[in-house]
Amino acid sequence: MTLATATKRSARGPRTSGPPDHGAWFLVLPALIPILVLSVGPLLYGIALAFTDSQSGRTEPTQWIGALNFQDLLHDTLFWDSFRIGLLWAFGVTVPQFFLALGLALLLNQPLRMRWLARALAIIPWAMPEVVVGIMWRLVYHPDAGVLNETLSCLGLGKGEDWLTGTATALLAVIVVGIWAGMPQTTVALLAGLQNTPRELHEAAAMDGAGAWRRFRTVTWPAIKPIALAITALNFIWNFNSFALVYVLTQGGPGGRTRLPMLFAYEEAFRYGQFGYAAAMGCVMVAVISVILAFYLVGRLKGGDEA
Amino acid sequence: MTRTKRTTRAAQYVALAAYLVFLAFPFLWLISTAFKPARELGSLHPTWIPQDPTLENFRQAFDEQPLLRAAGNSLVAAVSAALIAVVIATPMAYVMARHRNRLAKAATGWVVISQAFPFVLIIIPLFLILKNLHLINSLLGLIMVYVVWSLPFALWMLVGYVRAVPAELEEAAAVDGAGKARTFVSVVAPLLAPGIVATAMFAFITAWNEFFFALVLLKTPEKQTLPVILNRFIGAEGVADLGPLAAAAFLATIPSLVVFAIIQKRITGGMLAGAVKA
Numbered sequence: 001m002t003l004a005t006a007t008k009r010s011a012r013g014p015r016t017s018g019p020p021d022h023g024a025w026f027l028v029l030p031a032l033i034p035i036l037v038l039s040v041g042p043l044l045y046g047i048a049l050a051f052t053d054s055q056s057g058r059t060e061p062t063q064w065i066g067a068l069n070f071q072d073l074l075h076d077t078l079f080w081d082s083f084r085i086g087l088l089w090a091f092g093v094t095v096p097q098f099f100l101a102l103g104l105a106l107l108l109n110q111p112l113r114m115r116w117l118a119r120a121l122a123i124i125p126w127a128m129p130e131v132v133v134g135i136m137w138r139l140v141y142h143p144d145a146g147v148l149n150e151t152l153s154c155l156g157l158g159k160g161e162d163w164l165t166g167t168a169t170a171l172l173a174v175i176v177v178g179i180w181a182g183m184p185q186t187t188v189a190l191l192a193g194l195q196n197t198p199r200e201l202h203e204a205a206a207m208d209g210a211g212a213w214r215r216f217r218t219v220t221w222p223a224i225k226p227i228a229l230a231i232t233a234l235n236f237i238w239n240f241n242s243f244a245l246v247y248v249l250t251q252g253g254p255g256g257r258t259r260l261p262m263l264f265a266y267e268e269a270f271r272y273g274q275f276g277y278a279a280a281m282g283c284v285m286v287a288v289i290s291v292i293l294a295f296y297l298v299g300r301l302k303g304g305d306e307a
Numbered sequence: 308m309t310r311t312k313r314t315t316r317a318a319q320y321v322a323l324a325a326y327l328v329f330l331a332f333p334f335l336w337l338i339s340t341a342f343k344p345a346r347e348l349g350s351l352h353p354t355w356i357p358q359d360p361t362l363e364n365f366r367q368a369f370d371e372q373p374l375l376r377a378a379g380n381s382l383v384a385a386v387s388a389a390l391i392a393v394v395i396a397t398p399m400a401y402v403m404a405r406h407r408n409r410l411a412k413a414a415t416g417w418v419v420i421s422q423a424f425p426f427v428l429i430i431i432p433l434f435l436i437l438k439n440l441h442l443i444n445s446l447l448g449l450i451m452v453y454v455v456w457s458l459p460f461a462l463w464m465l466v467g468y469v470r471a472v473p474a475e476l477e478e479a480a481a482v483d484g485a486g487k488a489r490t491f492v493s494v495v496a497p498l499l500a501p502g503i504v505a506t507a508m509f510a511f512i513t514a515w516n517e518f519f520f521a522l523v524l525l526k527t528p529e530k531q532t533l534p535v536i537l538n539r540f541i542g543a544e545g546v547a548d549l550g551p552l553a554a555a556a557f558l559a560t561i562p563s564l565v566v567f568a569i570i571q572k573r574i575t576g577g578m579l580a581g582a583v584k585a
Binding site for chain 1: 315316319320322323326327329330331332333334336337340348349352353355394395396398399401402406410414417421422423424425426427428429430431432433434435436451452454455458462486487488489491512515516517518519523533534537538540541549552553556557559560563564566567571
């Protein structure tokens with residue numbers, strides 16, 4: 001059986017075979033059961049909860065209330081403020097991070113000295129607990145003991161600010177931390193793409209007298225484009241759903257200026273106990289993100305055909 | 308031509324140096340703060356290098372917060388989650404890599420979709436399910452959540468490692484009359500060992516660093532993991548408390564950094580390729 005399918009597969013490429021035999025089920029079940037019970041099940045349960053009045057610590061039974069939660073959400077200006085902040089944060093982190101990481105990946109792909117050090121440093125944030133990243137940047141931004149204000153005053157650029165509690169600076173300050181924290185994944189992914197770019201093409205283009213920018217446009221970019229698309233899409237999702245970093249940095253303050261949708265929903269669920277309402281928020285978040293991503297990916301893939 | 312090349316190179320070094328500064332300075336500042344005495348932390352002009360370095364902050368951090376117990380909880384949760392995750396993920400990854408049936412497709416779909424779940428949609432039902440099982444405020448409940456949560460990435464990594472093992476070996480085993488499970492245990496799994504170790508270490512780091520689930524599911528300080536305890540440190544801290552906070556944060560990072568340094572070598576070392584050839 002194994003031999004037969006393997007030969008067929010190698011001869012005709014991917015194909016669908018019949019249901020797996022008992023051995024295969026035996027191999028799959030240990031992972032399948034936890035996935036069904038603790039991931040797929042809760043996801044469906046969560047969507048169902050969005051249509052109920054479920055609350056924490058209530059004695060009356062939970063009831064179906066149809067789309068009432070969603071109607072309430074539509075008029076919940078606090079939620080839409082938070083949603084707008086979430087989008088600002090997600091774009092504000094994802095876009096600059098992509099360009100910074102692309103620059104770093106291009107540099108790391110060059111035969112420079114000290115490249116190993118830069119590679120090692122570039123991945124350190126990846127290994128750090130998000131809570132520690134938050135604490136670290138709280139120390140950097142600290143109005144009195146922080147290095148940022150001290151550096152600014154040394155350079156004669158003003159007395160400094162209370163970055164994380166100022167209404168004007170808080171969102172920008174957390175966005176910078178978001179960019180810093182996500183650099184490794186993006187850089188490593190793009191660097192992997194760069195290292196798969198055929199070297200001969202580069203050399204041929206250089207022989208034809210193509211400048212650096214032209215070589216990038218015609219050789220490098222087409223080669224890394226699929227990876228670039230995938231990593232920006234993933235970054236956007238991860239950023240929109242992120243919680244720990246901003247929770248540690250500002251707890252959503254000052255005055256809700258950095259209250260990402262995840263923080264909002266967390267408070268709704270676990271501070272006020274509104275399980276059903278918070279689940280409805282989660283559903284809206286998934287829906288909007290899916291639509292944005294669909295437009296992004298479809299648009300980009302079409303652009304690729306024209307180029 | 309060579310002249311422009313030289314200027315380009317110089318510009319590249321300047322750019323690289325700028326990146327290094329941006330990437331390294333927060334971490335260096337954390338270390339600097341961790342070794343500063345309270346008097347220096349309160350000074351008007353904080354310096355990069357502590358003038359009078361001290362270990363006092365570390366002592367104080369251990370005195371003020373249950374760091375050791377929290378580190379123990381984190382260790383139990385992260386090690387168990389990592390071990391269970393690879394034990395159940397490896398066979399599944401094998402089936403996903405070798406069979407292109409509906410189940411394998413559904414599993415791949417789940418791996419992709421699970422990246423987009425907003426945790427809030429998952430955490431409320433999980434909280435209710437675990438509450439019914441009396442697994443709130445229990446490390447066992449947290450470990451179960453961590454196992455499932457680290458599965459998508461573990462499966463993704465392991466499928467790649469399985470594909471790197473030549474199918475001919477399994478075909479030979481099948482000709483010899485070995486069943487699927489048998490082939491997997493005695494032929495494939497040993498060849499995957501380096502990949503399994505790397506995957507387990509990655510799962511360990513993810514669980515060691517995790518904050519959100521631990522925050523929601525663990526209620527009492529006796530049960531809480533290191534990130535949650537560190538977060539309790541934060542708040543209306545005076546300048547003098549920054550030292551112990553930095554010291555604790557620095558210590559909490561070391562295990563992840565060490566493990567991460569080890570996997571780097573494993574992944575780049577090509578041990579798998581060597582094992583297959585040998």
